[in-house]
Amino acid sequence: MRCVNLDMALHCGRLGLMNAATQTTGQATRERLLQAAARIVARDGMEAATTAAIAAEAGVAEGTLYRHFDSKDDLLIASYRQMKQEVFIGAGQGLDTSMAPPERLKLTWKAIYLAYRANKDAFAFGHRFAESALAEREGGEAGRAVARMVGDLRKAGIASGDFKNLPPDLLGGLFMAPISYLLKAEMKGRKWTEVELDAAADSVLAGWRR
Amino acid sequence: MRCVNLDMALHCGRLGLMNAATQTTGQATRERLLQAAARIVARDGMEAATTAAIAAEAGVAEGTLYRHFDSKDDLLIASYRQMKQEVFIGAGQGLDTSMAPPERLKLTWKAIYLAYRANKDAFAFGHRFAESALAEREGGEAGRAVARMVGDLRKAGIASGDFKNLPPDLLGGLFMAPISYLLKAEMKGRKWTEVELDAAADSVLAGWRR
DNA sequence: GTCTATATTTGGATAGAC
């Protein structure tokens, strides 16, 4: 049972009655705050991510938040960076970079799509955060991993003569944009079949091909 | 000179000193509120669109807002619908539906892109609004015009044998997603050349082609 | 390191004069 609000906190034994054993949970608390923030934004939007809501969702007191972060905004930014990191570690695993670029593009595209789909909360959070004014304070560091992945792919394909020689950011856009679009549709209830996903990957590939 | 804050309002003669001639500005005030809201969201994000900020930007008192809208949320929704309406009226004008589907796709794609680019505020506002929790209350009515435009195009191209027979929402996504992506990049300072835009339109077309 | 309690500011919305 998770401690998500005051009532449940009673049952979880965390109402000012901590002993020496439970007091060394500093890192764990920080972690719970990061995840709580992401969960709330994903579920109810940036506006809903108040300090009170985040603390309640994490099962800690509001004041505790400020022991781990300087401000609410700092917490949200930290949460965003961590999420991006985790999703792309997952997506990058097991991708063979030695195969032919067209094939590799399709597999990479699907891998990123599936990584996000496996964690829709992460995607919803990321999207909402990115559209908020807070994104400007983040500095864009979080997106660098994606850019590198796509950039490597592009180089290989241009070298092999498979892909158009277009700027990396343009090809990156043509690659990532449909992923976002399809995932947003999924969040609204649309279920894409395997065939449709494959067709989408084919279309992205067709857009890159010479 | 526009009356955007209290100081300027002094010079514009609107501090409780309205006469018979200026009192019949009901519709104009409503209009200014709609535009003020959009401008603030575009510039500083949804979080910045407080009743105080909107009223100040429109050059009216905070209380006046509630003479024209039931709530702040209603005002934002109304503003969003009006913006979508206006942008797509602009984009749809002068498009020849009798030309060959591939050519027509490219021109339509560019027309929508340019319509948004001509009014970046509208695009920024639309995007931020769409990612907010408020979007769920809007009902999706605003997007129907786009769906129809793309749907007609798809039918013509399938009939002529030019396009793949994929679901309308999938093709719609492959069509619209790059537009959003490229515009967001422009808002961050990237300038797309004519050649690059044409290449992007070609890629979208390639994705639709059989 | 966490909690409770509280200070302070800001936000949405209303009342009533003109």
Add this chain to the structure above:
DNA sequence: GTCTATCCAAATATAGAC
């Protein structure tokens, strides 16, 4: 229809006990 003045609730952040 608009303004001024105000109410009330909610939000961020801090203080101080344990």
